[in-house]
Structure formats: C-alpha cells, structure tokens
Amino acid sequence: xxxxxxxxxxxxxxxxxxxxxxxxxxxxxxxxxxxxxxxxxxxxxxxxxxxxxxxxxxxxxxxxxxxxxxxxxxxxxxxxxxxxxxxxxxxxxxxxxxxxxxxxxxxxxxxxxxxxxxxxxxxxxxxxxxxxxxxxxxxxxxxxxxxxxxxxxxxxxxxxxxxxxxxxxxxxxxxxxxxxxxxxxxxxxxxxxxxxxxxxxxxxxxxxxxxxxxxxxxxxxxxxxxxxxxxxxxxxxxxxxxxxxxxxxxxxxxxxxxxxxxxxxxxxxxxxxxxxxxxxxxxxxxxxxxxxxxxxxxxxxxxxxxxxxxxxxxxxxxxxxxxxxxxxx
Amino acid sequence: xxxxxxxxxxxxxxxxxxxxxxxxxxxxxxxxxxxxxxxxxxxxxxxxxxxxxxxxxxxxxxxxxxxxxxxxxxxxxxxxxxxxxxxxxxxxxxxxxxxxxxxxxxxxxxxxxxxxxxxxxxxxxxxxxxxxxxxxxxxxxxxxxxxxxxxxxxxxxxxxxxxxxxxxxxxxxxxxxxxxxxxxxxxxxxxxxxxxxxxxxxxxxxxxxxxxxxxxxxxxxxxxxxxxxxxxxxxxxxxxxxxxxxxxxxxxxxxxxxxxxxxxxxxxxxxxxxxxxxxxxxxxxxxxxxxxxxxxxxxxxxxxxxxxxxxxxxxxxxxxxxxxxxxxx
Numbered sequence: 001x002x003x004x005x006x007x008x009x010x011x012x013x014x015x016x017x018x019x020x021x022x023x024x025x026x027x028x029x030x031x032x033x034x035x036x037x038x039x040x041x042x043x044x045x046x047x048x049x050x051x052x053x054x055x056x057x058x059x060x061x062x063x064x065x066x067x068x069x070x071x072x073x074x075x076x077x078x079x080x081x082x083x084x085x086x087x088x089x090x091x092x093x094x095x096x097x098x099x100x101x102x103x104x105x106x107x108x109x110x111x112x113x114x115x116x117x118x119x120x121x122x123x124x125x126x127x128x129x130x131x132x133x134x135x136x137x138x139x140x141x142x143x144x145x146x147x148x149x150x151x152x153x154x155x156x157x158x159x160x161x162x163x164x165x166x167x168x169x170x171x172x173x174x175x176x177x178x179x180x181x182x183x184x185x186x187x188x189x190x191x192x193x194x195x196x197x198x199x200x201x202x203x204x205x206x207x208x209x210x211x212x213x214x215x216x217x218x219x220x221x222x223x224x225x226x227x228x229x230x231x232x233x234x235x236x237x238x239x240x241x242x243x244x245x246x247x248x249x250x251x252x253x254x255x256x257x258x259x260x261x262x263x264x265x266x267x268x269x270x271x272x273x274x275x276x277x278x279x280x281x282x283x284x285x286x287x288x289x290x291x292x293x294x295x296x297x298x299x300x301x302x303x304x305x306x307x308x309x310x311x312x313x314x315x316x317x318x319x320x321x322x323x324x325x326x327x328x329x
Numbered sequence: 330x331x332x333x334x335x336x337x338x339x340x341x342x343x344x345x346x347x348x349x350x351x352x353x354x355x356x357x358x359x360x361x362x363x364x365x366x367x368x369x370x371x372x373x374x375x376x377x378x379x380x381x382x383x384x385x386x387x388x389x390x391x392x393x394x395x396x397x398x399x400x401x402x403x404x405x406x407x408x409x410x411x412x413x414x415x416x417x418x419x420x421x422x423x424x425x426x427x428x429x430x431x432x433x434x435x436x437x438x439x440x441x442x443x444x445x446x447x448x449x450x451x452x453x454x455x456x457x458x459x460x461x462x463x464x465x466x467x468x469x470x471x472x473x474x475x476x477x478x479x480x481x482x483x484x485x486x487x488x489x490x491x492x493x494x495x496x497x498x499x500x501x502x503x504x505x506x507x508x509x510x511x512x513x514x515x516x517x518x519x520x521x522x523x524x525x526x527x528x529x530x531x532x533x534x535x536x537x538x539x540x541x542x543x544x545x546x547x548x549x550x551x552x553x554x555x556x557x558x559x560x561x562x563x564x565x566x567x568x569x570x571x572x573x574x575x576x577x578x579x580x581x582x583x584x585x586x587x588x589x590x591x592x593x594x595x596x597x598x599x600x601x602x603x604x605x606x607x608x609x610x611x612x613x614x615x616x617x618x619x620x621x622x623x624x625x626x627x628x629x630x631x632x633x634x635x636x637x638x639x640x641x642x643x644x645x646x647x648x649x650x651x652x653x654x655x656x657x658x
Contacts, residue, residue: 046450
C-alpha cells in the first residue's frame with residue numbers, strides 16, 4: 001500500500017539527506033538557494049537533463065532504476081567535461097506523491113549520488129505529468145575541461161565501454177520493448193541493464209584531463225554525437241565499424257541491426273573522445289584508472305564528414321539519423 | 330502559420346544567443362557542460378524551479394509572458410538570497426516545437442535575462458507535456474547570503490511591493506480565471522500582470538545584504554513562506570494584517586477574500602524579510618535602491634507561532650492553508 005504525501009512531507013521524507021555543509025558546499029537544501037563554493041583555481045561545470053515518461057523511460061520502469069538513470073545521464077555530461085561531481089538539484093513533477101514509489105526513486109538516486117560523492121542541494125516538486133529535471137555541478141581545474149572543440153586531424157578516436165560489453169545494448173533493449181525482436185530472459189536482463197542502469201564514466205573523464213583532445217558523451221547515438229565534435233573542431237573522421245565494441249547479445253544479431261544499434265542507437269552514456277596518437281598508452285591507462293575499457297574505433301581527418309568502413313575496408317552506408325526528440329519515429 | 334522545428338534547429342534558432350564568454354562564464358552553451366568561474370571570495374547561489382502547464386500557468390498564456398515568468402520565479406530565489414544573477418540553464422519539454430510560439434517564449438525569456446545580465450548557458454529540449462525547468466546561478470560574497478535562519482526576536486518584519494500596488498493580486502487574478510469573481514477589463518489586466526509578469530526583487534536582495542537578518546521570497550503564500558523562516562530561525566511572529574500593502578483592485582474586495590489573497594495567495598514573488606529595528610531607515614533606503622517599496626507588516630517574537638491582528642488589535646483567524654502542490658484544491 002502506498003501512502004499519498006504532501007509536498008513538504010515528500011521533500012522532508014525523501015530528499016533531505018545531504019543537508020550538512022561539505023567541501024565545496026557551504027549551504028545545502030532547505031533555503032531559497034544552495035551556496036556552492038568551488039575551490040580556488042577551479043571552474044564549475046554545469047549541465048541540465050530532463051527525463052520525460054514515455055520518452056526517456058517507460059511508465060513501468062523500476063523507480064530505483066529511474067532515480068539512478070536521471071542522475072546518471074547528468075553525471076555523464078560532467079564526465080564528458082572531465083569534471084568531478086560536486087552537487088545536483090532535482091526538480092520533479094509527479095502525477096501523485098506515492099510514498100513507496102518515491103522511497104524507491106530516492107534509493108536509486110542517492111545510491112549513485114553517494115557513489116560519486118555528489119550532494120542533492122535543492123530543487124522543486126510539483127504535481128504534473130511525470131518529469132525529472134536534474135542540474136549537476138562539478139569542479140574542474142580552470143582550463144582543464146574536456147571540450148568538444150579540440151579534435152585535430154591525426155588524433156585517434158575512442159569509445160569507452162564496460163569490459164566484455166559494447167555499445168548499442170540500450171537500443172537493443174528498446175527494440176525488445178518495442179516488440180521488434182525477442183531475447184532470452186537473461187540476455188534481455190543484461191541489455192536492459194545497459195538501458196536502465198547506465199554507468200557514467202566520471203573517473204575516466206577525470207583521468208582523461210590533459211590526455212584527450214575532445215570528448216562528448218554518447219546520448220543521441222554515436223554518429224550524431226560525433227558530428228557535434230567534428231563540427232565544433234572543424235574536422236572529419238574515419239570509423240572502423242568492426243572495431244566498435246560489441247556485447248555477445250548484440251554480436252549475434254543481424255548485421256544491419258548491430259550497425260544501427262552501435263552507430264545510431266543512443267542512450268549509451270559512454271565517452272566518445274579523441275586523443276593524439278602519441279597518447280595511445282595514456283588513454284589505455286586512463287581507461288584502467290576509470291574502471292572501464294576503451295576501444296580505438298577510428299581516426300580524425302582534416303576532410304570534413306564521416307567515413308565508415310568495415311574491417312575489409314568496404315564502405316558502410318551512413319543512413320542512420322541521429323536521435324531528434326521532435327522528428328524521430 | 331507556425332513551422333515545426335527539429336530539436337537542434339530549435340536550440341540554434343531560439344536559445345543560442347549567449348554563447349560568448351563573459352565575466353564569470355568561461356564557457357556558455359554548446360558543449361556537454363557550461364563552465365562557470367565565480368570571482369574569488371564569491372559563492373555561487375543555485376536554485377531550480379519547474380513550471381508545469383495547468384499547474385503554474387494556463388495553456389492560453391502568452392508565451393512571451395511564460396518565458397518571463399519561468400525565469401522570474403527563479404531570479405526571485407536569487408533575490409531572496411541576496412545574490413547577483415550570473416547564468417541559467419533551461420530544460421524544456423514541449424508537445425510540439427512550433428517556431429512562432431518558441432520565438433515568443435524566447436523573447437520574453439531573453440528580455441528578462443538581459444535586464445538582469447543573466448546568460449542562458451545550457452539546458453535540454455525534449456518532446457513531452459509542456460514543462461519548463463530553469464536552474465539559476467548567482468554570485469554572492471562568501472558569508473553575505475541572506476538566509477531563512479537569521480530572524481531574531483525584536484526584528485521588524487517586512488514585505489516588498491511595487492509602489493502603489495500590494496500583495497495578493499496574483500491570487501485575485503487566479504480567482505478571476507477560476508470564475509469565482511469578475512473584474513472590469515483594465516483592473517483585470519493589472520492584476521493579471523501581477524500573476525503573469527512578476528518582477529523579481531533582485532536589486533532589493535542585493536541592497537539588503539548586511540541589513541536584513543532573514544529573507545524568503547513569497548511563492549506559496551505569505552503565511553506559509555513566513556513559517557519556513559520562523560521554523561529555521563526558531564522564533565514566532567506577530568502580523569498587522571491591515572499593514573499588508575494592497576492594490577486598489579484588491580482593496581475593494583470583500584475583507585475575507587482580501588485577507589486570503591494577501592496572507593495565503595501565493596505567486597507574489599515579493600521578498601518577505603526581517604531586519605533589526607535599528608536598521609529601519611536602511612531597509613527603506615534598500616527598497617528605494619531596489620526600485621520598489623517595503624512595508625513593515627509586523628515583528629518577530631520569541632514565542633513560536635504566528636499571531637495576526639487587525640489595526641484595532643483584534644485577532645484575525647489563521648485558517649489559510651499554504652499552497653501544497655499535492656493537497657490544494
């Protein structure tokens with residue numbers, strides 16, 4: 001049985017754990033504003049992401065996983081900037097304030113927040129269609145942030161991944177939910193975890209400071225996000241499609257589906273980054289330090305555009321659209 | 330005719346004006362994170378507010394006014410902390426991306442942002458039920474922020490207001506929209522402007538640094554918001570109900586409605602603050618510096634609770650609930 005809560009009761013019950021001052025946070029939640037105090041020489045990295053029911057998650061999602069994911073996609077932006085998480089705000093629109101559901105949401109949220117030492121310092125709750133908007137704050141030494149604009153011709157192109165896993169699994173899980181294919185139960189649970197429990201590559205992003213020349217996190221699909229880097233850096237890229245890391249579940253799918261999931265799947269929250277070839281070993285060391293793996297999947301070229309080849313050097317057709325919230329089917 | 334826009338086209342067209350670095354902002358929108366660089370000795374004040382269609386605004390609202398209000402309610406939190414606006418992020422869920430509507434929204438948003446020198450540095454857009462979530466960032470000298478916890482017995486209690494106007498007009502306008510009363514057209518337009526175009530008291534908040542002992546902005550209703558200050562300060566208050574500033578439109582309403590609108594109306598975005606009686610003249614000077622007026626409406630007492638009296642010393646019944654998004658009718 002779930003108990004309906006009032007607004008202030010809801011906040012007190014579920015979202016007031018991080019009230020004590022801590023380094024970098026002079027005042028947490030409970031006043032009109034939180035007060036952040038970055039260390040001298042540090043800049044504050046800021047990003048906002050909004051998750052909408054039916055668009056970013058299904059109404060049936062486990063609320064603990066939803067809490068995890070809402071914060072994870074924001075931490076992923078900090079990771080792509082090489083910033084260390086400091087704090088976040090949560091604005092939450094809810095159709096009903098049900099205690100059990102909110103307790104579970106808070107559990108998933110705080111578990112990830114505590115794992116990254118990131119304090120909830122404020123926000124808002126209101127009645128409305130289910131919507132979670134998180135704004136995260138991280139610290140990065142002045143001038144050390146990883147930007148999208150630093151890729152140079154000759155750089156190697158990399159993607160992070162979990163050891164033994166790849167990219168594209170979140171999209172594969174989405175296709176199962178859509179009913180376009182079926183997977184055995186345990187295989188489904190593994191790709192579903194990629195969709196519902198993405199692991200933001202925060203430690204990798206920090207380890208890549210001074211090593212990577214550009215970085216972005218893959219949220220809308222590898223090709224679409226790569227194009228942002230290429231446009232801001234004024235370069236092009238060549239990708240070896242068969243070098244893209246691949247899970248066992250995705251590896252056995254038809255080639256066209258595999259390519260779609262890997263190149264345009266979205267919702268991966270891995271870091272796509274570039275680094276000078278001379279930094280190859282440092283990149284691999286950064287991935288180890290970051291508790292993940294990194295695959296070299298291509299290189300940056302002066303010529304604009306993206307060229308994709310398979311391992312035999314044959315062109316792979318690039319007819320995947322990047323995810324667009326107002327145009328995708 | 331309104332043109333449907335794609336996600337990235339929408340962002341480029343409507344929300345990319347503030348891209349150049351400026352003092353305090355090392356990197357604006359367009360990367361994974363914005364980079365804020367507060368001046369040495371400054372803390373960063375942070376607040377998030379979410380506006381939901383049908384809850385915080387009507388579906389028929391002028392989009393320019395909606396853009397204004399979405400930012401205004403957030404700037405009001407900075408004002409209540411005594412912080413100077415620096416930047417904000419906007420996360421926007423939209424049923425459809427219609428160019429005309431978005432252009433108007435952006436106009437209202439940027440007009441207020443530019444008036445307060447506050448840059449849009451990032452955010453998110455997605456399809457979904459109409460929802461605007463803004464997170465604002467302001468600078469305040471370390472230790473100078475106005476908090477809710479500083480009210481002391483003997484302090485005077487103040488409310489800001491526009492010269493010649495009062496508090497409660499936003500609620501009066503809401504009652505007209507609800508059909509519980511009617512107002513002549515020009516009177517309606519004036520109270521409607523209070524509801525749709527609140528003026529955040531940013532300059533007053535800054536002028537009150539070192540003068541006010543506690544402050545909060547009135548969003549949920551004067552009594553409800555006052556109780557937050559009293560609870561965190563460990564004190565009580567006595568209010569002179571007839572000292573509450575009142576517009577001509579509200580003054581002619583039945584007394585019970587006037588009291589309801591003024592004491593529990595909500596959506597006022599005026600500053601409710603306390604200051605030692607010895608600072609009386611400085612408060613009035615701060616109001617002048619802030620381009621508004623301030624009315625002394627009572628005093629802080631050691632005894633917990635709120636006592637409300639009229640000008641003849643008769644008790645005014647306190648049976649107004651503060652606004653609660655999950656409980657109010």
